[in-house]
Amino acid sequence: MILSRRIRVLLAVATAMVLLTSCQGAFPADSQGTLERAREGVLRVGVSENPPWTVVAPDGTVSGSEVELVTDYAESIDAAVEWVPAGESTLAAMMREGQLDVVVGGLASDVPWTSEIATTRPYTTTTGPDGREVRIVLGVRPGENALMIDIERFLAERGGEL
Template identity: 35%
Template sequence: MIRVWLCLVVVLLAGCSPYPRDTHDSSARARDAMRVGVSHDPPFVVVELGRPPHGSEIARIEAFADARGLRIEWVVDGHERLMQALVEHRLHIVAGGHGVDSPWTDVSWSRPFHVRDARDHIAERRLALPPGENAWQLDVDRHLHATRRERE
């Protein structure tokens, strides 16, 4: 009887894997290059010809990448195309144009964070993340939570 229980435990443990995990390996792929889609949405995301993107959401993404030693590859495009690329797991994050009332339901969302807008009002924002990438989302959310006070 002990052998049966021991075999059962071994079989069950063999089926275990680390959780949370990414269904499309976003966390692992980000080590090569974290692909971030951006669309012009001042003052949160500012896209200007000949300059890297900048703004409050860009600063958050750069801080996240710096803390993890990730290189960012910026992808500038229209919002609809960026969101479709995110759904297809070709991007890690999409920034710009995401208030809490965004109509996109087939992507994941970061935890909300607060930033100041051009009139010095507090705006609630969030980042779009690829669906089903639970470890990646947890990592992004933990960073936003850990840095919430210093950026608000």
């Protein structure tokens, strides 16, 4: 009886090991392969004007602290950045359609587009116009877990509040 119980336990462990080792790819994974596509390629970033985080000039050039942050991140994965300036609701729709990888614009952690945009953990805080603390996040395409983790790792290395 004891032998058969041990055999069952060993079989269960062996089965679990086979299932875990037979999985294709590494965890976490991107459902659309965004990090892999962007690496040594192009990172598509929606940018909504919100100084000092993001500034969009009339000629379409962008600047600001989050623009610099994302530019540095893109350099860390050898990617060029394609900036797409628009309002937050337009960017959320573009993210939902898979046209963007990241959205910036001094986004607060309580953005209303959580079904279209996944957010990083807050990487800094600021004071809102009402005097309350606002936690600032970056928006990432939902389901792109490898990209999310890579960005959060980058933010943590930069001294973010993660």
